[in-house]
Amino acid sequence: MEKQSAFNIHPMDQFIIDPILTGDSLEWYSFTNQALWMLISLVSISFVFIYGSRKHQLVPGRLQSIAELLYFFIRDMIIDIAGQEGLRYFPYIFTLFILILFGNVLGLLPYSFTYTSHIAVTGFLALSVFIAVTIIGFVKNGLGFLSLFWISSAPLALRPILLIIEVISYFVRPVSHSIRLAGNMMAGHAVIKVFAGFAGALGLGAIAPIFAITAVYGLEMLVVVIQAYVFTILTCVYLNDALHPGH
Amino acid sequence: MASTSDNSAVGMPQLDFSTFPNQIFWLVVFCVVLFAIVKFFIIPRMEDIFANRRKIIDGNIAKAEEIRLRVNEIEKQIEEELQKAKSQCDEIMSTSGNNIKEQMALALEDSKIATTQLISEAEGRLKELRDGSEAAIEKISEELASEIISKISRGK
Amino acid sequence: MVDGNLVEMGKLIGAGLACTGMGGAAIGVGHVVGNFLSGALRNPSAASGQTATMFIGIAFAEALGIFSFLVALLLMYAM
Numbered sequence: 001m002e003k004q005s006a007f008n009i010h011p012m013d014q015f016i017i018d019p020i021l022t023g024d025s026l027e028w029y030s031f032t033n034q035a036l037w038m039l040i041s042l043v044s045i046s047f048v049f050i051y052g053s054r055k056h057q058l059v060p061g062r063l064q065s066i067a068e069l070l071y072f073f074i075r076d077m078i079i080d081i082a083g084q085e086g087l088r089y090f091p092y093i094f095t096l097f098i099l100i101l102f103g104n105v106l107g108l109l110p111y112s113f114t115y116t117s118h119i120a121v122t123g124f125l126a127l128s129v130f131i132a133v134t135i136i137g138f139v140k141n142g143l144g145f146l147s148l149f150w151i152s153s154a155p156l157a158l159r160p161i162l163l164i165i166e167v168i169s170y171f172v173r174p175v176s177h178s179i180r181l182a183g184n185m186m187a188g189h190a191v192i193k194v195f196a197g198f199a200g201a202l203g204l205g206a207i208a209p210i211f212a213i214t215a216v217y218g219l220e221m222l223v224v225v226i227q228a229y230v231f232t233i234l235t236c237v238y239l240n241d242a243l244h245p246g247h
Numbered sequence: 248m249a250s251t252s253d254n255s256a257v258g259m260p261q262l263d264f265s266t267f268p269n270q271i272f273w274l275v276v277f278c279v280v281l282f283a284i285v286k287f288f289i290i291p292r293m294e295d296i297f298a299n300r301r302k303i304i305d306g307n308i309a310k311a312e313e314i315r316l317r318v319n320e321i322e323k324q325i326e327e328e329l330q331k332a333k334s335q336c337d338e339i340m341s342t343s344g345n346n347i348k349e350q351m352a353l354a355l356e357d358s359k360i361a362t363t364q365l366i367s368e369a370e371g372r373l374k375e376l377r378d379g380s381e382a383a384i385e386k387i388s389e390e391l392a393s394e395i396i397s398k399i400s401r402g403k
Numbered sequence: 404m405v406d407g408n409l410v411e412m413g414k415l416i417g418a419g420l421a422c423t424g425m426g427g428a429a430i431g432v433g434h435v436v437g438n439f440l441s442g443a444l445r446n447p448s449a450a451s452g453q454t455a456t457m458f459i460g461i462a463f464a465e466a467l468g469i470f471s472f473l474v475a476l477l478l479m480y481a482m
Contacts, residue, residue: 015260015261046284053293058303121274
């Protein structure tokens with residue numbers, strides 16, 4: 001399949017996994033640009049959360065207040081949605097949140113790589129959330145977890161139909177959960193890249209697409225944070241379903 | 248499907264299944280390391296900061312409560328003192344009023360005594376004076392009479 | 404060659420049609436936020452407690468638009 005067009009735009013190039021140490025061959029252990037950006041986000045997380053709050057200040061400085069804000073934001077969110085017993089899973093959810101948040105935000109840097117734009121990554125995360133939540137549900141409630149699908153507040157005649165719908169929507173969860181994040185990241189970056197391609201092709205008229213890039217970039221700043229938030233809050237909602245399946 | 252050796256992606260790199268093992272391997276490594284960092288560094292540190300803050304805030308609240316209690320006590324004392332002072336004042340006023348009345352009565356008595364004494368004295372003096380004058384008149388008249396007699400007798 | 408171009412054309416038309424689904428998602432998100440806002444202006448004290456619910460609603464509405472976008476991408480690049 002070949003593409004010939006006046007604009008030489010390759011919006012999907014930025015998502016290519018590229019082995020950066022071992023030449024061209026991509027084995028399962030090769031260090032890729034994706035792994036590099038995971039490493040960079042790990043360093044940034046350590047910088048904000050460990051270096052930033054190394055002094056244990058009573059009145060937080062700039063970095064420490066960022067760390068505290070994120071920490072207590074997720075904490076309060078879990079308590080709000082999944083209740084006090086959800087706090088047991090706080091380390092997992094917090095790990096998930098900062099992993100996605102830093103991946104998204106660092107992905108906005110020019111020439112960077114967004115590891116959350118890959119279906120493999122988000123799919124793995126969503127699938128692990130799905131499996132973990134299902135296991136927690138069965139361990140905590142036994143077979144009572146199945147009452148999640150049998151809606152006792154609905155009229156009896158409707159319940160079998162609702163059962164089918166509920167089961168389908170339960171198994172679609174990891175799909176929508178992962179594709180939402182990856183799709184948003186991919187779409188935003190591809191749009192910026194497309195506008196950048198216009199700017200490259202238009203010469204002096206490039207001022208218009210550059211304004212458009214600025215605007216889209218501002219929107220993307222919002223979107224990356226909201227998507228990290230949404231991924232986390234949906235994890236909390238699923239966890240709440242597992243902990244309290246009755247309602 | 249994209250092949251990794253190409254410089255330009257032909258399809259979607261996200262759907263290139265040959266990269267999946269690599270991606271998932273690095274993701275798992277990354278997740279495990281990040282989870283360890285969260286569990287062993289971030290959470291203890293944040294909880295420590297939070298507990299410290301809680302402690303200091305609680306301490307301050309307790310201190311404020313204590314000060315409030317003390318203020319209440321002091322206010323009560325002031326009130327008591329004020330009450331006492333007022334009652335004392337009343338007492339002093341009433342006793343001093345009595346005193347003044349007494350003294351006035353006493354002074355009245357005194358002055359009455361004094362005036363009566365004075366009056367009697369004056370009366371005595373008056374009487375004395377009257378008596379004295381009568382005696383003097385008598386004496387004078389006697390002298391006058393004797394003188395007149397001697398004059399008359401001499402003139403003759 | 405003619406067949407190939409025809410297939411290509413069909414794919415691109417299909418991708419363009421798939422993108423209309425994103426308009427539906429836009430309407431959905433607009434409804435969610437608009438209704439949230441009109442409710443929030445009536446009772447601002449209850450609004451802050453419901454922002455999380457609003458974001459969940461946005462996420463669900465938006466997911467479907469993302470699906471259609473994905474179909475468009477698949478048509479253009481992956482098939």
